[in-house]
Amino acid sequence: MQLTESPSSLIKLQHAIDQWTIHDPELAAQLRSCLSDVKMTIVQLQEQSIWEREQCQRAEAKVHFLEHRKQAEEALRDAKEELEIRVEERTAELRDTNQQLQLEIAQRKQIEQSLRESQVCLQLLNNISRGITSGLSAEQVIESTVRQIGQHFKTLRILYGVIVDGAITAVHSAQPETMIKLEGAVLEVKQSPEYLELIDRRQPIVVANVTQASFLAPLADGMLSRGTRALLAVRVQHSAQEIGLLSFNSPEPRQWSDYEISTLTEIADYLSIVLQEAQAQQERQHAEDRLRLFESVVINGQDAVIITTGNPDDLKITYTNSAFTESTGYALEEVLGRTPRILQGAKSDRAQLNKVRQALLHNKPIQIELVNYRKDGSEFWIDLNLVPIFDNQGSLTHYVALQRDITDRKWSEKALIAIQERLKYLLSSNPSVIYTCHPNRNRSCTFVSENITQQLGYEVWQYLKESRFWLDRIHPDDLRNVLDHIAQLFEIEQLTCEYRFLHQDGSYRWLRDGMKLLRDRQGQPVEIIGSVIDITDRKWAEDRVLASLEEKEVLLKEIHHRVKNNLQVISSLLKLQAGYIKDDRILEVFKESQNRVRAMALIHEKLYQSEDLAKTDFAEYIRSLVTDLFRSYSVSSRLIKLNVYVKDVRLSIDTAIPCGLIINELISNSLKYAFSAGQAGEISIRLFSEAENYYTLIVQDNGSGFPTDLNFRNTKSLGLQLVCSLTKQLHGTIDLECQRGAVFKISFAEQKQKV
Structure with a gap:
């Protein structure tokens, strides 16, 4: 279980x-x-x-x-x-x-x-396109393109250049701060034919290292000096005749990428198209501007414009401008469909009209001067310029005539011809040779009056043909002086010089040449105008006069010398005679007379010793005169001090002798009476000019002064009588002040020399 x-x-x-x-x-x-x-x-x-x-x-x-x-x-x-x-x-x-x-x-x-x-490439191309559509010029498009490329390739120099005479000339460049800006001719590409051949092939020039490219060997040094170690360049068609280059310059060797090559190539190709369009646009703009200008000239011009049909056998007016109405009086509606012959009249030159007819028949332009008639019947001169107009097929469509009113010019020409004839007559009959020449040292001639043949024996063509004709015939001794005068002409603009000139007959003639420098509005020399006259006879006369003057000067000096000697003899005789006088008063009279004679003799001595025989140096004369008086009166300069205040005063003999005698009397009077024996004092002499040929003489001393009860104008003193008489002879005035010593003030005028 x-x-x-x-x-x-x-x-x-x-x-x-x-x-x-x-x-x-x-x-x-x-x-x-x-x-x-x-x-x-x-x-x-x-x-x-x-x-x-x-x-x-x-x-x-x-x-x-x-x-x-x-x-x-x-x-x-x-x-x-x-x-x-x-x-x-x-x-x-x-x-x-x-x-x-x-x-x-x-x-x-x-x-x-x-x-x-x-x-990037499209953006650059778009910017280029936008620039050209905005009206930028070709140069502005290039500048903008280079600048914008430089913004994308910041480590490279972007260079646009044009090949001129075998050299690349920089137009615009953009570069980093480490690279220099290129200007002017930057590369002599003609030194490298291979380089030029590559450019002609329209292929990109790709160089990783310029020192290793054999075709760049002649150019390598120049490229290195400008900081270029690697090069990428593409051809640009700058214009119909000029080739440009758009290039990348690297400061270091480098391998160029396909992107860089393709970008530069596309930009260069597009830039070529844009530049051609820009040039075409500029040409169109210029054509439109010229058309507007021509239209403005036709409508608003001062010359009358007439447009006719192209049938020479039946010319009909189709257009006239306002200048035509002003010059003829015909309104446009009055002449439309009519023949231009309505402007002809009785004085119209048939031969000239026939020339116009032949030009019309042969479809050739012609310029001619005619007499036309206005609507009111008055005549006027015109300068007619007739031009045939052809279409693209070469068929004649119209004639355009420009006619300018030259009536005033015709009258001016007649007046000018009359003036020229008068001037020609005046120049040929004038003893002076009139000339004009260039403002240079050669004085190459532009005009000379015909009387040169009569005056100097040369033909006009000889003077005009040779640039140095005039200078080569000036006497060698006078040439330097003439050249110096020409140099001075640019400073003073007008002068006269005299020199000897070789006549056609081989003799030298003295000429007087008056020159004037003409300048334009800007102050630049344009021409020298002058007149030359033969002064040989005058020179001969002057030489005779100078010889005569030298002879007379010698004679005059001899006269002054003999007068001085005779006066010196008289002074000596008075001195000898005084030796037999025992009476002191009479002896004093002889001494005064001797001093007066010596004063006059001193004037003649100063004159014959002077270069100027007409006037004497009076300051020197006064010093010599007073020195003799001090010596005559046995006055020591230590006791009596002499002050002479006389500037450069030169007096003629007719004024100097009376004035010298006055000084002699007044100084003698001061030396005799103003100072007691052994008393010190001062004597001053002043002579100055208050106005032209008007003088003031002041003789003063600080001695005992003048007796208050003595009237010097009415005294028995022979010396004072001489002073007053000589003052009157000089047509002067004399005043006396006796506050501190005696001060005589004599004012007189320079006496005219008696001829």
């Missing part, structure tokens, strides 16, 4: 024991005790059975686990192998996918870079 079934059996056994209790309690108790042990044994057996069952279950579970584990491991191994296979397959797929993705990413980056580069 299984242990699991024991509970129901034990219950049955318990009921049986309970029944035996009644019959046999003791057996029942024993049975119950046994039953209790059985129960304990059953419990133990149950527990052991449970444990064993659990162990079996665990063993079975372990076996199952091991089997499952083995199966799981096998499955896991199979799964791992399968997973590894799948991982490898997936890794390969992921690797391929990653490579494809990286390739796509690289392609996308390249596309994005290309898009950015294309955007």
Whole structure:
């Protein structure tokens, strides 16, 4: 029986024991005790059975686990192998996918870079296009393009230049601060024919290192000196005749990227188109401006404009401007459809009109002067300029006539002809030769009057042909003086010089040349005008006069010398005679007379010693006169001091002798009476000019003064009588002041010399 079934059996056994209790309690108790042990044994057996069952279950579970584990491991191994296979397959797929993705990413980056580069290039091209559409000139477009390229390529110098005479001339450049700005001729490309050939091929010039490019060897030093180590240049069609270059200059060697090459190439190609459009636009603008200008000239011009049909046999007026109405009196509606012959009249020159007719028939332009008639019948002169107009096929469509009113000019021409004839007559009959010449040292002539032949024997053409004709015929001794005068002419603008000139007959003639420098409004010398006159006869007469004057000067000096000697003899005779006189009063009279004679003799001595025989240096004369008087009266200059205040005063002999005698008398009077024996004092003499030829003489001393009761104008003193008489002879005035000594003030005028 299984242990699991024991509970129901034990219950049955318990009921049986309970029944035996009644019959046999003791057996029942024993049975119950046994039953209790059985129960304990059953419990133990149950527990052991449970444990064993659990162990079996665990063993079975372990076996199952091991089997499952083995199966799981096998499955896991199979799964791992399968997973590894799948991982490898997936890794390969992921690797391929990653490579494809990286390739796509690289392609996308390249596309994005290309898009950015294309955007930069398109932006630059758009800016160039916007510049030309906004009306910028070609030069402004170039400047803007170079500047904007420089903003995107900040480490490079952007240079635009034009090839002129085999050299690249910089037009505009943009560069970083580390690179110099290029101006003027920067590269003599004619030194490298290969360089020019590359430019002609219209291929980009790509140079990573200028020192390693053989075709740049002749230019490398110049490029290095300007900080260019690498070069990228593309040709630009600057104009129809000129080639330009747009280039990148790198300060360091570098490999140029495809982006840089393509960008520069696209910009250069587009810039070529834009410059051509700009030039065409400028030409169109100039054409429009010229058209507007021509229209303004036609409408508002001062010359009458007439447009007719192109049939020379039946000319019909189709247009006239307002100047035509003003000059003829005909309104436009009055002449439309009519022939220009309405302007002809009785005095119209038929020969001139026939010339116009022939020009019309042969479709040739003509310029001619005619007499026309206004609407009111009055005549006027015109300068007619007739021009045929042809269309693109060469067919004659119209005639355009410009007619200018030259009536005033015709009258002026007649007046000018009359003036020219008068001037020609005046010049030919004038003894002076009139000329004009260039303001240079050669004095090359531009005009000379025809009377040069009569005056100097030369023909006019000889004077005009040779630039140095005039200077080569001036006497060698006078040439330097003439050249100096010409040099001075530019400072003083007008002068006269005299010189000897070689006549056609071989003799030298004296000429007087008056020159004047003419200047334009800006003050620049334009011409020298002058007149030349033969003064040979006058020079001969002057030489004779000078010789005569020199002879008379010698004679006059001799006369003054002899007069001085005669007066000196008289003075000596008086001195000798005085030696026999014992009376002091008479002796004093002789001394005074001797001093007066010596005063006059001194005047003649100063005159014949002077270069000027007409006037004497009066200051020197006074000093000599007073010195003689001091010596005559034995006066010591230590006691009596002499002060002479006389400036440069020169007096004629008719004034000097009376004035000298007056000084002689007044100084003698001061030396005799003003100072007592041994008394010190001063004598002063002043002579000055108050006005032209009007003088004041002051003689004063600080001695005892003049007696108050003595009238010097009415005295028995011979000396004072002479002073008053000589003052009257000079037509002067004399005054005396006696406050401190004696002061005589004499005013007089220069006496005219008697001829």
